Amino acid sequence: MPSSRTTIPPWALLSLATNGILLLTVTLLLTRYPTASVTPAPSGSLDARASETSATEASASSTPEEPQLGPRHQWTYEQWVAQLAREAEAIAANPPDRLAILAGDSISLWFPPELLPEELTWLNQGISGEVSSGLLDRLELFDNTNPEVIFVMIGINDLLRGVSPEAILNNYRLIIQDLRWVHPNAKVVVQSILPHRGSQASWEGSAKLSDIPNSQIRDLNRELKTIAAVEGAYFLDLYPLFANSQGNLRSELTTDGLHLNDRGYYIWRSALQVFQGLQL
Incomplete structure (x- = not known):
C-alpha cells in the first residue's frame, strides 16, 4: 500500500515548483533590474493611455523623465467605464490571435504597456479606485472579446472602504463564475492582493492603510487561492514576490507604498x- 507521501496531487507539486521558480526569478531580477533592457510593447497592444491628446503628448515629450498626467485621469467613473467599453469593442471588432485581459484597479491600470509580455496582445480593463463589486458589474464590457487568458486583481480598495472579507470573497466567486461562463475557452487567473507599506507609505490615504494589517491580506489571499481552485480558476501568488521580511511591500518596488x-x-x-510558461 503506498504511503501518503506518494499521493501528492500533480497540480500541487506544479504549484510548489512554480512558486519556487518565481521566488528565484525575482531574487535574480532585483539584482539585475537597473541594467535590464525593456522589450517594446507589440503594435497590437491597446491601452487608453496611448489615446491622450496631442497637447499632452507634446508636453510629455518635452520632459520624458517626468511622466505627465493627461485628461483621462480627470474623468468620472462613468467616463472611464465608457472608455474601457470602447477599447473592448475595438478589440472585439478586430480580434488578435492571442488576447490577454488585465481586470482590476489602478495597480493593473498603470501596468506600463512596454513591460507587458510581448507574446500576447493586452486589453487593460483597470480603473483607478475600483472595488470588487464594481468590477463584477462591468465584466460585460468585454463579453464580446475572445481572450486566451484573463488576469484578475482586485480587493485593496474594498479593504480601504471597510468592505468585509466575506463580501470580497463572495464577489470573487461571482467574478470567476461569470468569466468562466462567458469565456469558456479562456483561462482565468486570480492574482493575490499585494502588500502595502502601512504607516511608511507616502500615499495620500496612508492612514487608512495602517488600519489594514498585511496579515489580513495574507489571510484573504489564502481564501482566494481556495476559491480559485473550487471555481476552476488558476491562482498566481504575487504576494511573496513583493513582500519584505516583515511582510510589507518592498520599498524598492513602489512609488508611494501602495502603487x-x-x-x-x-x-x-x-x-x-x-x-504562463509553467502553468498555462
Missing part, C-alpha cells in the same frame, strides 16, 4: 511570464 514603480512592474511581468 508600483517600473521595477515593481518588471517583477510582475516576469512572474506572468514564468507562470
Whole structure:
C-alpha cells in the first residue's frame, strides 16, 4: 500500500515548483533590474493611455523623465467605464490571435504597456479606485472579446472602504463564475492582493492603510487561492514576490507604498511570464 507521501496531487507539486521558480526569478531580477533592457510593447497592444491628446503628448515629450498626467485621469467613473467599453469593442471588432485581459484597479491600470509580455496582445480593463463589486458589474464590457487568458486583481480598495472579507470573497466567486461562463475557452487567473507599506507609505490615504494589517491580506489571499481552485480558476501568488521580511511591500518596488514603480512592474511581468510558461 503506498504511503501518503506518494499521493501528492500533480497540480500541487506544479504549484510548489512554480512558486519556487518565481521566488528565484525575482531574487535574480532585483539584482539585475537597473541594467535590464525593456522589450517594446507589440503594435497590437491597446491601452487608453496611448489615446491622450496631442497637447499632452507634446508636453510629455518635452520632459520624458517626468511622466505627465493627461485628461483621462480627470474623468468620472462613468467616463472611464465608457472608455474601457470602447477599447473592448475595438478589440472585439478586430480580434488578435492571442488576447490577454488585465481586470482590476489602478495597480493593473498603470501596468506600463512596454513591460507587458510581448507574446500576447493586452486589453487593460483597470480603473483607478475600483472595488470588487464594481468590477463584477462591468465584466460585460468585454463579453464580446475572445481572450486566451484573463488576469484578475482586485480587493485593496474594498479593504480601504471597510468592505468585509466575506463580501470580497463572495464577489470573487461571482467574478470567476461569470468569466468562466462567458469565456469558456479562456483561462482565468486570480492574482493575490499585494502588500502595502502601512504607516511608511507616502500615499495620500496612508492612514487608512495602517488600519489594514498585511496579515489580513495574507489571510484573504489564502481564501482566494481556495476559491480559485473550487471555481476552476488558476491562482498566481504575487504576494511573496513583493513582500519584505516583515511582510510589507518592498520599498524598492513602489512609488508611494501602495502603487508600483517600473521595477515593481518588471517583477510582475516576469512572474506572468514564468507562470504562463509553467502553468498555462
